[in-house]
Amino acid sequence: MSLLRAESLTARHGLLPAVREMALEIAEGEIVALVGANGAGKSTLLRTLAGAHPAAGGKIVFDGTDITARPAHQRVALGLALVPEGRRLFPGLTVDENLAVAARRARPGPWKPETVYEAFPALAGLRGQRASGLSGGQQQLTAIARALLTNPRLLLVDEVSLGLSPVAVDGVYESLTGLADRPTLVLVEQDLARALDVADRVICLLEGRVALEAATGSVTREQVTEAYFGLSRRKAA
Template sequence: MSALSAENLSVRHGLLEAVRGMTFSISKGETLALVGANGAGKTTLLRALAGAHPAATGRIALDGQDVTGLSVHQRVRRGIALVPEGRRMFTSMTVAENLKLGAMAARPGDWSIDRVIEIFPNLKKRLDHKTGHLSGGEQQATAIGRALMSNPDVLLLDEVSLGLSPLVVDRVYESLSGLIRSGTTIILVEQDLARAMSVADRVICMLEGRAVLEGSAKELSREQVTDAYFGLHRANSGKAH
């Protein structure tokens, strides 16, 4: 049974259909990268999976149970956690306070502040610092740690490298590798193809709200993904299995 699945999922912004008939699943412990240009529908899809944006049609299931009609908070309690684009820290609160907020809706599980520090050791000396005074990389680590404190079955990460320097992105992805090794199930939205393909088990490329290419990150070439990214590769012409 898949950890999370979407079946014929469509999501609208008013009259605009931002996600169109998406069907996919992710297995427990797998990392799935959603790639595509700005406006492809990646963030909208992630928000719909998290319950932050309603589905127009289709079904979302967690461990085989339909969660399509549940709110964000209900989905967190079921095991879905979203790290939104832009991090959205409570900047007047400390790192420790932000992490504790994530535990307020926590399910039973192993994640604690100590375990978050194991994954993101750069936060150890910053626990008592207000997040508004942190670097972008430290804020991103805090945002991911806050989501992990809810003990999710599936972690949704939206644009983790956005606005960060290449050196800081290296550090964040090094920490993500540890998170992946821990067995966390992850859906990652990332515009940096090389980064996404370096950590993902599987890649879905989106264009105009649809999946136009899907396959193993190891089997898909950079050229195939780039062609799909820019609309040079259509859905049925080169879908990898």
């Protein structure tokens, strides 16, 4: 049974369609990599699922509940959380204070500030440091930790490795995929090799539509690349 299902989902920026009548299912416990070129609709899709961007059509069902018209804070209360592109931390607040913002509205569950710091030891020594003074990798870990404190069942992480050094990316992925109480994950990732390595399934978007969807063990990097650039569609034509 799917944890999240989208049916004919459409989202727009003004008159410009960014997500076009998309069908999508996410099973509980899996890791899904969402890939595609700039402008493919990845960030808009995640923001629409999380309630940060309005759906222009279709339906979003989370654990059997239609959440299409529900605001973002109600989706968080149901167990759906988003780590947005660019992290969106409060730069003048400390790591502790950024996490406290999420902890105030947390669902019941295993994630509390103490357990987050145990899971992300790299943050434990930075509790009193302002977010503006953190490195990119430290900011990403803080943003993920903040989302975990809401105790999500489904965590959407936009642009996991954007702007991070390879060492920082390694640290973020090691922390995220090694969680003892890991939620279901949907990760937007530009690095195809990384996406295929960590995910159970890959979904490639092209111009707001699903161009390819497959288990990572049954698809090659070349096939994903063809879908990424629309080459498979040109061959079919």
